[in-house]
Amino acid sequence: MEGSSRRPTINDVARMASVSKKTVSRVINESPFVKEDTRKAVQAIIRETGYAPDPQARGLAFRRSFLIGLIYDNPNPQHTVSHQQGLLDAMAGSGFELVVRPVDRTSPRLLDEMRAFIERQKLFGVVLPSPVSEDERLATLLQDLDVRYVRIGSVALDEPGRMLVSHDGKGAAEAARHLADLGHRRIALISGPTTFRSSVERRKGFESGLAERGLTLDSDLAKVGAYTYESGVAAAHELFSLPSRPTAVFCLNDEMATGVYTAARERGLRIPDDVSVVGFDDSSIASRLWPPMSSVRLPLRDMGRIAGEMLVPNAMRDKPKVQPDIQPELIVRASSAKVG
Amino acid sequence: MEGSSRRPTINDVARMASVSKKTVSRVINESPFVKEDTRKAVQAIIRETGYAPDPQARGLAFRRSFLIGLIYDNPNPQHTVSHQQGLLDAMAGSGFELVVRPVDRTSPRLLDEMRAFIERQKLFGVVLPSPVSEDERLATLLQDLDVRYVRIGSVALDEPGRMLVSHDGKGAAEAARHLADLGHRRIALISGPTTFRSSVERRKGFESGLAERGLTLDSDLAKVGAYTYESGVAAAHELFSLPSRPTAVFCLNDEMATGVYTAARERGLRIPDDVSVVGFDDSSIASRLWPPMSSVRLPLRDMGRIAGEMLVPNAMRDKPKVQPDIQPELIVRASSAKVG
DNA sequence: AGCGAAACTGATACCGGTGTCATGACGAGT
DNA sequence: ACTCGTCATGACACCGGTATCAGTTTCGCT
Numbered sequence: 001m002e003g004s005s006r007r008p009t010i011n012d013v014a015r016m017a018s019v020s021k022k023t024v025s026r027v028i029n030e031s032p033f034v035k036e037d038t039r040k041a042v043q044a045i046i047r048e049t050g051y052a053p054d055p056q057a058r059g060l061a062f063r064r065s066f067l068i069g070l071i072y073d074n075p076n077p078q079h080t081v082s083h084q085q086g087l088l089d090a091m092a093g094s095g096f097e098l099v100v101r102p103v104d105r106t107s108p109r110l111l112d113e114m115r116a117f118i119e120r121q122k123l124f125g126v127v128l129p130s131p132v133s134e135d136e137r138l139a140t141l142l143q144d145l146d147v148r149y150v151r152i153g154s155v156a157l158d159e160p161g162r163m164l165v166s167h168d169g170k171g172a173a174e175a176a177r178h179l180a181d182l183g184h185r186r187i188a189l190i191s192g193p194t195t196f197r198s199s200v201e202r203r204k205g206f207e208s209g210l211a212e213r214g215l216t217l218d219s220d221l222a223k224v225g226a227y228t229y230e231s232g233v234a235a236a237h238e239l240f241s242l243p244s245r246p247t248a249v250f251c252l253n254d255e256m257a258t259g260v261y262t263a264a265r266e267r268g269l270r271i272p273d274d275v276s277v278v279g280f281d282d283s284s285i286a287s288r289l290w291p292p293m294s295s296v297r298l299p300l301r302d303m304g305r306i307a308g309e310m311l312v313p314n315a316m317r318d319k320p321k322v323q324p325d326i327q328p329e330l331i332v333r334a335s336s337a338k339v340g
Numbered sequence: 341m342e343g344s345s346r347r348p349t350i351n352d353v354a355r356m357a358s359v360s361k362k363t364v365s366r367v368i369n370e371s372p373f374v375k376e377d378t379r380k381a382v383q384a385i386i387r388e389t390g391y392a393p394d395p396q397a398r399g400l401a402f403r404r405s406f407l408i409g410l411i412y413d414n415p416n417p418q419h420t421v422s423h424q425q426g427l428l429d430a431m432a433g434s435g436f437e438l439v440v441r442p443v444d445r446t447s448p449r450l451l452d453e454m455r456a457f458i459e460r461q462k463l464f465g466v467v468l469p470s471p472v473s474e475d476e477r478l479a480t481l482l483q484d485l486d487v488r489y490v491r492i493g494s495v496a497l498d499e500p501g502r503m504l505v506s507h508d509g510k511g512a513a514e515a516a517r518h519l520a521d522l523g524h525r526r527i528a529l530i531s532g533p534t535t536f537r538s539s540v541e542r543r544k545g546f547e548s549g550l551a552e553r554g555l556t557l558d559s560d561l562a563k564v565g566a567y568t569y570e571s572g573v574a575a576a577h578e579l580f581s582l583p584s585r586p587t588a589v590f591c592l593n594d595e596m597a598t599g600v601y602t603a604a605r606e607r608g609l610r611i612p613d614d615v616s617v618v619g620f621d622d623s624s625i626a627s628r629l630w631p632p633m634s635s636v637r638l639p640l641r642d643m644g645r646i647a648g649e650m651l652v653p654n655a656m657r658d659k660p661k662v663q664p665d666i667q668p669e670l671i672v673r674a675s676s677a678k679v680g
Numbered sequence: 681a682g683c684g685a686a687a688c689t690g691a692t693a694c695c696g697g698t699g700t701c702a703t704g705a706c707g708a709g710t
Numbered sequence: 711a712c713t714c715g716t717c718a719t720g721a722c723a724c725c726g727g728t729a730t731c732a733g734t735t736t737c738g739c740t
Contacts, residue, residue: 007459009726020690025728033688052460056405057726060396060695067439077421085417088442097461099407099437102428119347120392121437229628258628265630285625288569288598290605349696360720365698373718397696400725 008049017045028053055095065122066096068311071114073105073132075227076253078283079300083129083152086304094312096124105132111141118145125149125311127304130166133157134197150307154201164307164326168198168280169205171296171328172252175278176209178294178330179248183339184276188221188246190235190256196227202252202280221246225256232259240267240275247339248276254283254295261289272337282331291334298328348389357385368393395435405462406436408651411454413445413472415567416593418623419640423469423492426644434652436464445472451481458485465489465651467644470506473497474537490647494541504647504666508538508620509545511636511668512592515618516549518634518670519588523679524616528561528586530575530596536567542592542620561586565596572599580607580615587679588616594623594635601629612677622671631674638668 010028014021019042026034027042034042045051059065070087074080087098101117103110118126118141125148128138133151139158142149151158154168179187189206192199207217223238225231232251236259239246251257257279261271269275271291279286282297303326350368354361359382366374367382374382385391399405410427414420427438441457443450458466458481465488468478473491479498482489491498494508519527529546532539547557563578565571572591576599579586591597597619601611609615611631619626622637643666 022690035688052456054726055460056396056400056462060400061728065396081417081421084440097439099439100424100428116392120395122396285628288625290630362720375718394696401698
């Protein structure tokens with residue numbers, strides 16, 4: 001009743017259980033070298049007092065924190081949000097916390113800043129979504145610092161335990177086959193900057209999908225955008241003013257695909273009657289546009305969750321071992337139809 | 341050259357500077373009780389060795405971490421992202437880190453979980469965006485735990501130093517005046533759940549805006565939605581099937597406003613010719629819809645930044661003291677026009 | 681009963697900082 | 711020169727855990 005509202009420490013528990021603090025420590029850390037009776041007695045006190053170890057003190061002694069870092073430089077906030085949600089799904093109740101850290105991947109001080117951040121916080125693990133995951137120097141740094149990490153990207157750049165591959169190419173190939181199967185022959189592509197691995201992989205997949213149907217990508221029909229709405233509008237106008245207009249346009253992200261909608265409207269072209277459009281990302285806007293837009297969906301949240309499970313110890317304790325496939329999925333809506 | 345790659349500690353610095361570790365500590369913490377010469381000598385060693393104090397050890401001694409918590413339960417990820425970005429803007433280079441923590445505000449264990457989280461991590465400060473900020477129990481808990489916090493919400497619920505008010509009502513009033521000034525008389529409202537403070541405040545503001553123009557909200561024209569796309573579609577259909585259709589619809593968020601677009605299309609009503617639409621949030625979708633949608637914008641990122649500056653010591657060190665007003669702004673686009 | 685190995689436990693140092701308090705140095709006042 | 715009060719500094723304990731290693735039980739076996 002005295003209400004000393006101080007949180008109990010390991011010393012309090014040790015005293016109450018009449019054991020040394022080291023033994024309490026052993027119980028907390030699930031050491032096998034504790035007699036069953038002792039363990040139960042200590043656990044009883046822990047429950048009774050509501051004791052929980054201090055992560056700072058623990059981290060200090062362990063020389064490692066219980067923080068997972070999410071390091072991102074994402075032009076698309078939607079991706080970051082989804083990854084973050086998935087990560088948090090996996091981390092919930094694990095005792096680990098997520099610290100988020102946006103970076104400028106073009107900064108000359110990037111590596112120094114990252115080293116300082118990771119060393120100071122003594123991060124337990126790090127998640128690197130694309131495009132940060134594509135920086136080989138960062139991966140090397142993390143290896144040097146002996147920090148666990150998971151890179152999320154469109155293509156395998158690291159060993160499986162450290163890399164989560166989203167197979168963007170497969171999704172793009174599916175889109176290509178979809179359009180070809182609808183009878184389209186002049187299918188245009190608006191890709192992203194070639195510095196983005198995702199753009200390169202998606203384009204590769206798209207071309208191989210076309211090839212499966214005996215088609216090739218006409219160089220007139222291949223435009224390079226900037227992954228932005230405006231660049232989508234501009235590229236679409238170029239395509240629509242060609243002597244022989246494409247009957248379908250595949251965009252390597254939804255932002256640009258939305259730009260195609262605008263360009264089409266400005267020219268009086270109807271979607272999908274005059275031109276089919278397929279995007280990539282299945283962002284929330286895709287299903288709200290008119291007509292609702294077909295788009296390739298990546299399981300971003302699942303990827304975040306799996307990355308978390310790869311990093312957090314025991315995250316998979318009672319869960320099935322099956323690592324669900326990370327597979328893109330083409331969501332077909334009204335923007336893609338049989339060629340007129 | 342020996343390459344003992346261990347990070348330098350305060351002891352290393354103390355030895356090299358021939359002072360006690362306590363003096364180094366004083367220099368780090370900018371204590372005024374250090375002779376100028378000593379300070380410079382120590383700072384030189386710090387620069388030379390690249391020493392940086394360990395936040396865990398420091399936190400352990402301080403009984404407080406250098407972590408700021410962002411606790412959210414946001415139906416709208418866009419809000420969370422923006423707030424988070426702003427917070428990180430303010431925190432960049434401050435030595436503080438952001439840990440994010442989604443919660444279910446309806447969970448019966450919410451308070452226990454929050455208490456455990458905050459106590460264990462010994463958070464330095466906490467940011468509570470709406471609607472979590474509206475929970476008075478959480479604010480009380482934070483006061484009990486003696487943790488600094490900033491609540492972000494549409495109406496003042498706390499003292500100024502702990503509350504950031506977004507004045508949603510003003511934005512809604514502006515929308516009402518805008519529509520009235522365009523000649524609309526039958527202006528409908530689709531509001532959010534009455535459990536959301538934001539919805540209540542926005543509605544209040546809307547009605548007061550109407551009143552300024554001598555109008556009142558007809559009860560037939562006031563629909564309650566769920567802040568979702570689907571509820572917007574449903575409410576719009578109800579409105580459009582009224583004997584005397586409204587000529588304008590104001591929605592308390594963009595999701596529902598997007599639903600109005602869909603309902604209008606399904607009935608062959610043209611925007612803005614047959615019906616004007618104004619949303620709230622100015623989400624990315626607003627400018628991508630056709631026609632581009634008028635919407636009330638809240639400076640979410642700025643709000644996050646200001647919240648960060650309120651929590652992080654010295655964040656305002658060299659910055660002007662002027663706390664920019666948090667004012668909503670009506671972005672007028674093509675979806676609102678003179679009444680036919 | 682005797683004995684060695686294995687199982688269990690605790691004393692003590694340590695992780696890398698800060699708080700407390702005593703002590704030394706220095707300038708002002710008399 | 712002597713006494714103070716202020717400034718500057720360091721010795722030591724402490725924050726709340728873990729590692730090391732030695733000491734004590736317990737147990738199986740002869």
